[in-house]
Amino acid sequence: MGAGVTEVFADSRGHFYGEGFGLVLDRLSAQPTVQEAERSRLHAAENKLATSSRPGELQKAARIRRLNLGRVKLDARRVKGPAEVKRRIFEAMCNVLRSRPDGLVMEDLSRMRGRTKSRNLSRVVSRWMR
Secondary structure (H helix, E strand, O other): OOOOOOOEEEEEOOEEEEEEEHHHHHHHHHHHHHHHHHHHHHHHHHHHOOOOOHHHHHHHHHHHHHHHHHOHHHHHHHHHHHHHHHHHHHHHHHHHHHHHOOOOOOOOHHOOOOOOHHHHHHHHHHHOOO
């Protein structure tokens, strides 16, 4: 992926900790955009059908609202993503501490938020814990 978002930690000896972290961030950053686009399309269809005077279309609008626009799965997904990011960071930190480093240096990536070369990288960086 590049730009230093592929793993959680790297030490001066060339060891990487939390490899594959970038793939998790990619997946988590792409998921909401695809799903929100579909939800927006369903909201538009539901709104159009809800204003109809035909009973069949009103029933269809109610079914769309009841079966496709619920918040339970959406809210669960919004909790699971950050929990997975935290778990991977803590797991990588445990592995770093097991190797008994002489010192730790951290980089502040909060300034990168929204200021990267691509929209996708900005989205990925925004998933990092600050």
